[in-house]
Amino acid sequence: MRKIGLTGGIGAGKSAVAKLLVSHGAVLVDSDLIAREVVAPGTPGLAAVVAEFGPGVLGPDGALDRPALGALVFADPERLAALNAIVHPLVRARSAELEAAADADAVVVHDVPLLAENGLQGLFDQVIVVDADEQVRLERLVELRGMAAAEAKARMAAQATREQRLAIADLVVENNGTEAELAAQVRTVWQRLTQPAR
Template sequence: MRKIGLTGGIGAGKSAVSQLLASYGAVLVDSDLLAREVVAPGTPGLAAVVEEFGPGVLGPDGALDRPALGAIVFADPARLQALNAIVHPLVRARSAELEAAAAPDAVVVHDVPLLAENGLAPLYDRVIVVDASEQVRLDRLVRLRGMAEQEARARMAAQATREQRLAVADFVVANNGSLAELEQQVKAVWEQLTA
């Protein structure tokens, strides 16, 4: 089994790259999806988040109100650290379960937004960084995700710098252009991973 870390700043296009890799045959372990799974209603993870941040982070349906929690943690690095201390161990445990279930010859791609921030590069055989300019990322967050520019800039600032991400990269996929250009680069990386 080859264990690949995939990361990129918010708005860089990491999801598009992970979908392409999965279409080529990679087993995808998506940390964002797992982070939602481990704080779903009824889970110990959600109970721990509510204990730490109060009932104001719950919506009327009893599910986590992500925008309310985001407003707290993205404005205060200490609060973000408290949230990560709850969620990250749960995500790591679930990732390990999914990896253990993969075939022995699989290429397992771990989609990890905070790979560089959390010093996780040594856990992987190779690291792929999806890179896009700050302006392209900002435009995607505002135009495609409907974020206010100030919120988008705050989320970007809360992550590793572009230089920090590139420093851990074995492969860099530049995503400032078209989907066809992206596909071409991802296919080339896949061919190297499976050679």
């Protein structure tokens, strides 16, 4: 089994790269998806978040109100650390379960948005960083995700710098161009990931 860490700043196109890798045969362990699972209604994770942050982080349906929680934690490093202390161990445990279920010869790609921020590169055989110019990322967040420019800039600023991410990269996928260019780069990356070790 080869364990690959996949990361990139918000708006860089990491999810698009993850989908392309899956189309080539990778097993995907998506930390964002798992982070949602572990705080779904009825989970111990959600109960712990409510105990820490209060019932104001719940929506009328009893599910986590992500914007309300985000407003509490994104501007406050201590509150963000408290949230991470609840969610990260749960995500790691579930990720390990999914990885253990993969075939022995699988390429398991862990999609980890905060890989650089949390110094997790040592957990993987190789790290792929999806990189895009800041202006391109900003435009994607505003146009494709409907974020206000100020919110998009704040989210970008809360993450590792481009330099910090590139410093831990074994492979870099540049995503400033077309979908076809991205697909071609990912094909090359997949060949490198699956060639026998010399």
